[in-house]
Amino acid sequence: MKLQQKLVLLTTLSKGLMAAILLLALPWVVQTLVMRHTDSALRTELRQVQARIAQVGIGEFLPQGPAMRRTHYDLLQDEFIDLQATTSQPFRDTIGTFPRRQHGAAVDFRVLRHSGYYQGQLYTFEIGKSIASVEDVYDLLRTSAGYALAFTVLTTLLIELGVIGHLLQPVDHIVERLRAVRGPQAPDFPPLRTTTSDFQYLDASIQQMLLKIQRVFEQERQFIANASHELLTPISILQNRFENMLRAENLPEEAEAQLVTSQKTLQRMTATLRTLLLISRVENNQFPRNETVDVREVLTDAVEELEDRIGHKQISLQWNLTGQPMLAPASRTLIFTLIINLLSNAIKYNRAGGEIEISGQPEAGEAYVLNIRNTGKPIAADNLPHLFERFRRFDPEAAEGEGLGLAVVRSIAQLHFVQITVTSEKGPGTTFSLRLPPLVLLPTP
Numbered sequence: 001m002k003l004q005q006k007l008v009l010l011t012t013l014s015k016g017l018m019a020a021i022l023l024l025a026l027p028w029v030v031q032t033l034v035m036r037h038t039d040s041a042l043r044t045e046l047r048q049v050q051a052r053i054a055q056v057g058i059g060e061f062l063p064q065g066p067a068m069r070r071t072h073y074d075l076l077q078d079e080f081i082d083l084q085a086t087t088s089q090p091f092r093d094t095i096g097t098f099p100r101r102q103h104g105a106a107v108d109f110r111v112l113r114h115s116g117y118y119q120g121q122l123y124t125f126e127i128g129k130s131i132a133s134v135e136d137v138y139d140l141l142r143t144s145a146g147y148a149l150a151f152t153v154l155t156t157l158l159i160e161l162g163v164i165g166h167l168l169q170p171v172d173h174i175v176e177r178l179r180a181v182r183g184p185q186a187p188d189f190p191p192l193r194t195t196t197s198d199f200q201y202l203d204a205s206i207q208q209m210l211l212k213i214q215r216v217f218e219q220e221r222q223f224i225a226n227a228s229h230e231l232l233t234p235i236s237i238l239q240n241r242f243e244n245m246l247r248a249e250n251l252p253e254e255a256e257a258q259l260v261t262s263q264k265t266l267q268r269m270t271a272t273l274r275t276l277l278l279i280s281r282v283e284n285n286q287f288p289r290n291e292t293v294d295v296r297e298v299l300t301d302a303v304e305e306l307e308d309r310i311g312h313k314q315i316s317l318q319w320n321l322t323g324q325p326m327l328a329p330a331s332r333t334l335i336f337t338l339i340i341n342l343l344s345n346a347i348k349y350n351r352a353g354g355e356i357e358i359s360g361q362p363e364a365g366e367a368y369v370l371n372i373r374n375t376g377k378p379i380a381a382d383n384l385p386h387l388f389e390r391f392r393r394f395d396p397e398a399a400e401g402e403g404l405g406l407a408v409v410r411s412i413a414q415l416h417f418v419q420i421t422v423t424s425e426k427g428p429g430t431t432f433s434l435r436l437p438p439l440v441l442l443p444t445p
Helices: 003-056 131-167 169-180 197-246 253-283 295-305 307-312 332-348 405-415
Strands: 069-073 079-085 094-102 105-118 121-130 291-294 316-321 326-330 355-362 368-374 419-425 429-436
Touching (some): 003 105, 003 121, 253 405, 295 307, 295 316, 307 332, 332 355, 332 368, 332 429, 405 419
Antiparallel strands (some): 079 121, 094 105, 105 121, 291 326, 355 368
16 A cells, blocks of 8 residues: 555544544534533523612512512513522522423523522522523524534545645656666766655665765666677687687597587577677667567567477467557567577477467557567566576576577567566466567658
8 A cells, every 4th residue: 555545544543533523522512612602692681680780779670569479471481580589598500401381392402590688688590591491492503513523524624635745746756767877877867856865865865875875787788798799709719719620631530529528608698798798788878779570470480490499399380469469669680599599488488389479569659569479388476577687597497598688678678668477387388578668750861
């Protein structure tokens, strides 16, 4: 899972957990706030009543006649004020929920009780609000709070997703730069545009690492090129001497056999050194790529050159090419070398009477996938990642070769931006797949 996906998942889970906790706590919080607001409103009304009594006297609030109690309900009977003369002891203000009659039925009211002396007489005040009316406010607040919570969570989540995507854009740029590195020679990248110091440090570290790798490969290629070139001269001298010695008429038969064996050894060394020089020249980009190569034509020429070996092992060749595979800019010489190496391996590691299938089809984006499959012994899965390494051989029964053929294939493929993959399993056999990049039209001379 990508870092961005993990951060998005973490943000979503944290927001979901926060929303769940708030939703569970929301009823209690809203109810507490509503009750506190109601209690505060009751106290405010009490102060207003007290101020009115101080202004006009308590008689305005009592009924005419000997009665010393008066209860007044509003029009909807959702609120009431009760004033009653009493002979009991005064008490501290209290607020609670008590049943009262409303439209002939018992209904809960939130009631503020207060006692005080007016004109030498102790009175008890009760100011109440219907719990039903309070619950209407409670439901309204709870619904509004729920919508506000959902809106806030979704808005912050979307904002955070956008911010996370923006902050992690340098990671995508770094990955794209690493994917663009197809060989020791890394492209010249400008400094990464970001204000995040961690990404700046990572980009600088990767640039330094690529430069170190480039220097190491440069030294290796230079050594291989120099060593191969220097060794070819004494080997050529030795070959000439062996040839001159073999022309001697009085050469013993045993010495002649030893000279022939030594000459074959020198020939193998020459072939190896020439292959190493080829790899070095390819990696140093010393071959011009200024041609448009017809891959079907190159395949036909390679098959014709290998007809004797194909017939010797009685291998059947199947063609299943669709479309017209083309590659440009390219070097036809190098593409021929790549194809003939793959076909040679398909013959060498195939069974007698086996099959080689050459297939291909165009892909979306004007790319083309070319497959070369043989029905030989499958390659172990552990060996597939090391298949293109130099001097790596995984079939001890194959006497010929030094393990450089596929190294040449990889170098040529990288030079031409061709993606190469290998699959191998019992039954279908081993398949080398080449994904040719879209054709780039060359300027006409």
